[in-house]
Amino acid sequence: MINVTYSGNVQDILTDDKKETLKSIHEGLYAKNGEGNDFLGWLDWPSGLSEPFLNDIKQTADEIRSKSDVLIVIGIGGSYLGAKAVIEALQPYFEKNPNFEVLFAGHQVSGAYLKQLMAYVEDKEVALNVISKSGTTTEPALAFRFLQQYMEDRYGKEADSRIYVTTDAEKGALRTLAEEKGYKRFVVPDDVGGRYSVFTAVGLLPIAAAGFDVEQLIQGAKDAENELSSFDLDQNPAIRYGAIRHQLFEQGYTNEVLATFEPKLNFVQEWWKQLFGESEGKDQTGIFPISVVYTTDLHSLGQYIQDGKRNLFESFIVVDEAEEDLEVFEKENNADQLNYLAGLSLHEFNLTAYKGVSEAHLSGGVPQIGVHVKKVDEYHLGYLLYFYMLSCAYSAYLLGINPFNQPGVEDYKTAIFKLLKKPGY
Numbered sequence: 001m002i003n004v005t006y007s008g009n010v011q012d013i014l015t016d017d018k019k020e021t022l023k024s025i026h027e028g029l030y031a032k033n034g035e036g037n038d039f040l041g042w043l044d045w046p047s048g049l050s051e052p053f054l055n056d057i058k059q060t061a062d063e064i065r066s067k068s069d070v071l072i073v074i075g076i077g078g079s080y081l082g083a084k085a086v087i088e089a090l091q092p093y094f095e096k097n098p099n100f101e102v103l104f105a106g107h108q109v110s111g112a113y114l115k116q117l118m119a120y121v122e123d124k125e126v127a128l129n130v131i132s133k134s135g136t137t138t139e140p141a142l143a144f145r146f147l148q149q150y151m152e153d154r155y156g157k158e159a160d161s162r163i164y165v166t167t168d169a170e171k172g173a174l175r176t177l178a179e180e181k182g183y184k185r186f187v188v189p190d191d192v193g194g195r196y197s198v199f200t201a202v203g204l205l206p207i208a209a210a211g212f213d214v215e216q217l218i219q220g221a222k223d224a225e226n227e228l229s230s231f232d233l234d235q236n237p238a239i240r241y242g243a244i245r246h247q248l249f250e251q252g253y254t255n256e257v258l259a260t261f262e263p264k265l266n267f268v269q270e271w272w273k274q275l276f277g278e279s280e281g282k283d284q285t286g287i288f289p290i291s292v293v294y295t296t297d298l299h300s301l302g303q304y305i306q307d308g309k310r311n312l313f314e315s316f317i318v319v320d321e322a323e324e325d326l327e328v329f330e331k332e333n334n335a336d337q338l339n340y341l342a343g344l345s346l347h348e349f350n351l352t353a354y355k356g357v358s359e360a361h362l363s364g365g366v367p368q369i370g371v372h373v374k375k376v377d378e379y380h381l382g383y384l385l386y387f388y389m390l391s392c393a394y395s396a397y398l399l400g401i402n403p404f405n406q407p408g409v410e411d412y413k414t415a416i417f418k419l420l421k422k423p424g425y
């Protein structure tokens, strides 16, 4: 379902030693006894999803859609990016959701954003989905303080039935608040970290509310779970991708540029950056994840990638089939001198551009990986996101890193809280 190509020779990477290491990582993952094994709930989550849970998600999404015009999803990091990635990839560029919109808040701190959001929804019926695994993250908590007040001022007691909470089963301020108010609650499983949570209620409720087929998304993830679980180094693209990027890192290529010609995948790239950056960037090591959308960024960062410091490798998400296409037509006077392209579709143009860019960057000293996926729909996105989560585990373990914690994010939080005189800091 996903094919990984590489400008070098994979067999050179897969030395006997490397195969041994990969094998023991594989065994630790599936026996769930490696480092961080208490956060492996995502590994067999798709196949373990129960029908009543999925029905609850779909019914709640229907209820939200039937009584509202807008769902505001409040969350940050892994409690935001998965849903945002899938919704952005699937919704049309314009007239995004003519009858129902999903909007986001709490993923930054901006008074202008929140004021303008409240003004924008004033003549629309509104529901909220607050998502925070810890239930204590400052940015979503702040946004919720304003939006909860807005809902109560506007709807009175009815606000309580328009607010949906996704958080830990037992702990956190949000959990307590939801209990007090009687908000409908969904649980973020203990053993699933934020950046691995897109197939839990964290991602599924906003995606279903946006009108997309969560069953197909889960089916894609389930097939990936099944097909990528074998230790077959020739066939398993997740292990191949993890092994290749690790090898490149060892050769001094410390930055990975994730490129795509599909603008709608922009937030899949953002999701990928959190996944790999937060999983691997520890103990003064790890590949730094960067992203570009082509051909746009060929006209800006393209110069650096071709010719700048040689510590980059590039990995492309290549989509085989376009969602819609246009064919270049012949023009009588050829004033724009584009008749040489007549008969070519814009998707074919991009596939050719991929080959050209890849050749040029390779000759400039940038190794090339291709992650080929058939198309962008719910099923293939489910497959792709699971593929990246699994690859990330292999890649981080190859570095000797626990992929599932993020101790580094506490330092800046402590520094901010001290300045803000938060009690206890």
Ligand SMILES: O=P(O)(O)OC[C@H]1O[C@](O)(CO)[C@@H](O)[C@@H]1O
Pocket: 076, 077, 078, 079, 131, 132, 133, 134, 135, 136, 137, 140, 194, 195, 278, 406, 409
């Ligand atoms: O879901 P929560 O607990 O609000 O956390 C949001 C994000 O913040 C982080 O904890 C980093 O501070 C991420 O790991 C996480 O995805």
